[in-house]
Amino acid sequence: MPRSPIQDVPVAELPIRLGQFxxxxxxxxxxxxxxxxxxxxxxxxxxxxxxxxxxxxxPGDVVTVAGRRARPVER
Structure with a gap:
């Protein structure tokens, strides 16, 4: 099964806490x-x-939930 694409999520400031992300x-x-x-x-x-x-x-950390993937990127 192919992996889902990684969504880049712009954040105001890094690092960011997991719960917020x-x-x-x-x-x-x-x-x-x-x-x-x-x-x-x-x-x-x-x-x-x-x-x-x-x-x-x-930056570069990949978070996965229920097959959906996202990573924080600086604005």
């Missing part, structure tokens, strides 16, 4: 949804499950 990239509907995704181990960063909502993302 999930909302900004529309991978989570709101903060509580972002928390639920992380707590139930549905979020991967660079191919590894991430369970820290406050994990810092840097």
């Amino acid at each position: 999930l909302k900004l990239a529309d991978l989570a509907e709101h903060g509580a949804h972002a928390r639920e995704l992380v707590e139930t181990e549905q979020v991967e960063v660079n191919g590894r499950v991430e369970v820290r909502r406050g994990a810092q993302l840097r």
Whole structure:
């Protein structure tokens, strides 16, 4: 099965916390949804499950949720 394309998401300032990025990239509907995704181990960063909502993302990090992929890029 082919992997989904990576969506570049412009952010005002890097690093950005994972929970904030999930909302900004529309991978989570709101903060509580972002928390639920992380707590139930549905979020991967660079191919590894991430369970820290406050994990810092840097340019080039790829976040995956339900097959959708996104990465932060500076504006």
